[in-house]
Amino acid sequence: MYNHTDFDTAFITARNTQFRAQVERRITGALTEDEFKPLRLMNGLYLQLHAYMLRVAIPYGTLNGAQMHALADISERWDKGYGHFTTRQNIQFNWPKLRDVPDILDALARVGLHAVQTSGNTIRNVTADHFAGAATDEVADPRPVAELIRQWSTDHPEFQFLGRKFKIAVTGSVNDRAVIRAHDIGLRIVERIDQEGYKEQGFEVIIGGGLGRTPILGKVINDFLPRAHLLPYLEATLSVFNLLGRRDNKYKARIKITVMEHGLEYIRSQINQQFDHIRPGFSGIDQALLTEIAQDFALPPLRQATQQPYHTAYDADPLFRSWADTNLTPHRHNDHAIVTISLKAHGATPGDATAAQMRRMGDLAQRYGHNELRISHEQNVILPHVHKSDLPALHAALQKADLATANIGLISDIIACPGMDYCALATARSIPVAQAIAIRFDELKLEHDIGPLKVKISGCINACGHHHLAHIGILGLERAGRETYQITLGGDAGANTAIGARTGPGFGADDILPAIERLITGYLALRQSPQETFLQTCNRLGMAPFKTMLYGAPNQEKAA
Amino acid sequence: MNVIVTDTGFGDDPFAGKAPDLDIMSDIDPGTLAGQLAGLAMIRLTFTGFADGRGFSIARRLRQLGFTGQLRAKGILADQYTMARRAGFDEVEIDEAMAMRQPQDQWLARADWQAHDYQNRLKGTLDHAA
Numbered sequence: 001m002y003n004h005t006d007f008d009t010a011f012i013t014a015r016n017t018q019f020r021a022q023v024e025r026r027i028t029g030a031l032t033e034d035e036f037k038p039l040r041l042m043n044g045l046y047l048q049l050h051a052y053m054l055r056v057a058i059p060y061g062t063l064n065g066a067q068m069h070a071l072a073d074i075s076e077r078w079d080k081g082y083g084h085f086t087t088r089q090n091i092q093f094n095w096p097k098l099r100d101v102p103d104i105l106d107a108l109a110r111v112g113l114h115a116v117q118t119s120g121n122t123i124r125n126v127t128a129d130h131f132a133g134a135a136t137d138e139v140a141d142p143r144p145v146a147e148l149i150r151q152w153s154t155d156h157p158e159f160q161f162l163g164r165k166f167k168i169a170v171t172g173s174v175n176d177r178a179v180i181r182a183h184d185i186g187l188r189i190v191e192r193i194d195q196e197g198y199k200e201q202g203f204e205v206i207i208g209g210g211l212g213r214t215p216i217l218g219k220v221i222n223d224f225l226p227r228a229h230l231l232p233y234l235e236a237t238l239s240v241f242n243l244l245g246r247r248d249n250k251y252k253a254r255i256k257i258t259v260m261e262h263g264l265e266y267i268r269s270q271i272n273q274q275f276d277h278i279r280p281g282f283s284g285i286d287q288a289l290l291t292e293i294a295q296d297f298a299l300p301p302l303r304q305a306t307q308q309p310y311h312t313a314y315d316a317d318p319l320f321r322s323w324a325d326t327n328l329t330p331h332r333h334n335d336h337a338i339v340t341i342s343l344k345a346h347g348a349t350p351g352d353a354t355a356a357q358m359r360r361m362g363d364l365a366q367r368y369g370h371n372e373l374r375i376s377h378e379q380n381v382i383l384p385h386v387h388k389s390d391l392p393a394l395h396a397a398l399q400k401a402d403l404a405t406a407n408i409g410l411i412s413d414i415i416a417c418p419g420m421d422y423c424a425l426a427t428a429r430s431i432p433v434a435q436a437i438a439i440r441f442d443e444l445k446l447e448h449d450i451g452p453l454k455v456k457i458s459g460c461i462n463a464c465g466h467h468h469l470a471h472i473g474i475l476g477l478e479r480a481g482r483e484t485y486q487i488t489l490g491g492d493a494g495a496n497t498a499i500g501a502r503t504g505p506g507f508g509a510d511d512i513l514p515a516i517e518r519l520i521t522g523y524l525a526l527r528q529s530p531q532e533t534f535l536q537t538c539n540r541l542g543m544a545p546f547k548t549m550l551y552g553a554p555n556q557e558k559a560a
Numbered sequence: 561m562n563v564i565v566t567d568t569g570f571g572d573d574p575f576a577g578k579a580p581d582l583d584i585m586s587d588i589d590p591g592t593l594a595g596q597l598a599g600l601a602m603i604r605l606t607f608t609g610f611a612d613g614r615g616f617s618i619a620r621r622l623r624q625l626g627f628t629g630q631l632r633a634k635g636i637l638a639d640q641y642t643m644a645r646r647a648g649f650d651e652v653e654i655d656e657a658m659a660m661r662q663p664q665d666q667w668l669a670r671a672d673w674q675a676h677d678y679q680n681r682l683k684g685t686l687d688h689a690a
């Protein structure tokens with residue numbers, strides 16, 4: 001995985017020195033609160049409901065064991081002993097003191113981590129497929145390109161004060177695990193055969209996706225961008241957005257609105273024009289740097305060994321079998337597996353990990369996983385390269401740290417934003433709803449029977465919990481002083497990305513769990529076979545039967 | 561009197577008393593200026609607010625359109641000096657109150673704007689205005 005170069009280290013050191021001075025200057029008054037705000041945001045520091053919140057980047061979701069240990073140390077020394085992994089491959093600390101933040105940033109820098117551009121109206125932490133480099137369906141590992149974009153976007157002089165935040169995601173496969181169509185720019189590495197019959201790699205460029213109060217799926221603006229054109233094309237796009245995007249209304253300031261208002265054709269022609277101007281300024285040296293970066297992401301030397309211990313445990317131990325069935329994904333070398341460690345123990349806060357758990361995961365990565373960890377946008381942790389013979393020992397070690405929950409992809413593997421428990425913008429709680437659903441279906445012992453199901457919860461219209469892209473989405477709102485939860489059905493974050501449709505009136509805090517239960521019971525009765533997933537049933541039958549489950553038959557519809 | 565900030569710190573306005581050849585705000589569409597820039601000695605671009613980052617892209621576009629004279633930014637913070645210089649500005653104009661609140665040392669701390677420049681490294685060119 002990527003090791004910071006001397007250049008990166010010098011940059012981060014200088015940046016942290018600047019931020020330390022900015023904090024001091026805020027305290028002396030050289031910076032007003034209005035002036036300080038964008039400066040702290042571009043260094044990851046939010047002001048939250050109860051305290052400051054520091055958002056640390058985990059670039060393209062990749063970490064090593066020492067970095068995980070450093071996160072654990074920080075959570076203990078300067079926070080309350082835990083951290084929260086988010087849908088954008090960041091970790092958030094909810095309780096740091098302003099005075100301590102410069103020291104926290106220095107501690108991060110010592111292990112090659114930072115909080116640069118994890119917030120603010122800048123180009124944010126670039127995200128990527130969490131199975132990158134291990135997945136079976138990949139054209140190319142997206143992380144080298146994500147790292148190249150990280151470097152290009154870092155402290156970019158033109159784009160530190162955009163009209164709004166700007167999010168970029170990269171995937172290298174058709175089975176989109178990076179939700180690229182819900183980003184301001186989504187990139188997919190694709191291959192084509194050029195005129196001389198050679199394979200050539202480039203990008204499908206998708207623009208103008210986003211969730212929030214106006215959920216829109218991105219559109220293809222360029223179906224094949226040659227690899228070497230990437231940076232000038234991104235720079236042209238951002239420059240067009242910076243000048244054209246609205247600044248009069250925060251809710252209309254994202255590029256999805258710019259594209260909607262001006263039309264895809266116009267935006268495309270503006271980008272192409274600007275591209276032609278700036279392209280000659282790129283000497284091509286970035287491609288040489290990209291080749292160097294890519295070497296850092298080479299597959300680790302995988303071990304050859306018998307898989308027998310795996311089969312023995314699988315046959316003998318039902319807990320191991322259940323975990324293996326849900327939490328493993330095929331690796332491109334079939335004597336290895338991709339392991340997903342669930343941060344969704346029934347009743348826990350989705351995405352939270354304690355310092356002890358972080359250390360345990362870091363140790364296990366060093367011991368069994370070539371010192372690599374990933375953070376997924378689904379708020380879980382992944383060991384991408386584990387030999388199958390090591391799985392029983394790994395599972396036993398995870399059990400000891402309460403990290404062996406066998407629920408990946410099931411109803412209790414819920415994405416939830418911090419909601420009212422932490423977030424100043426929240427209109428309802430989301431964590432307790434997630435906890436209640438997980439506990440209930442665990443009690444019913446139904447979740448394995450229900451099968452693949454994505455539940456996602458946001459505590460307000462900003463949609464940090466991706467509820468639009470859930471099979472069952474839950475949006476917490478406030479209606480007449482009471483928490484109210486709206487349900488959407490049929491969203492999909494996968495290859496056929498879709499935005500869910502609202503079922504109707506929302507449910508109160510006491511009624512949301514029974515409503516979800518009715519949906520599940522109804523689905524179990526309606527599915528054609530145990531193989532038909534909730535989403536498939538939903539797509540086959542449409543909304544009507546589900547509405548009836550929620551609100552009763554149409555003629556006796558009652559507004560809940 | 562307003563202060564002019566350059567890489568060497570605070571100084572007097574070298575154009576003292578003389579109006580800029582072109583005085584624009586950061587909400588202008590730079591495309592409308594094509595063809596009007598030849599021979600101009602100085603353009604002053606005032607940011608509608610320090611957070612109006614369009615000014616940085618406009619500076620780039622003015623250089624792209626061939627403007628080679630003095631380009632002055634007005635209305636930004638010391639913390640943005642590096643961005644301004646990299647985007648193609650030559651100098652920054654601040655008023656006395658700002659000069660008091662963010663004195664010279666805070667601007668000089670950002671005068672090493674050529675250091676740690678990722679974009680330049682990736683472009684492989686020293687031409688900051690390109």
Ligand code: HEM
Nearest residue numbers: 086087088210211212213254416417418423425462463464
């Ligand atoms: C706790 C403090 C947080 C605040 C104040 C906050 C604020 C916001 C706001 C205002 C938006 C809407 C942006 C827009 O539509 O232009 C947004 C979107 C988003 N946030 Fe958060 N957020 C927070 C935490 C999180 C967390 C914890 C996650 C991950 C679990 C997250 C992930 C996202 C994502 C994925 C979006 C997607 C919508 C989009 O960008 O189109 N945020 N956030």
Ligand code: SF4
Nearest residue numbers: 417423426459460464
């Ligand atoms: S969705 Fe709303 S409540 Fe949840 S984290 Fe985002 S801004 Fe806060």
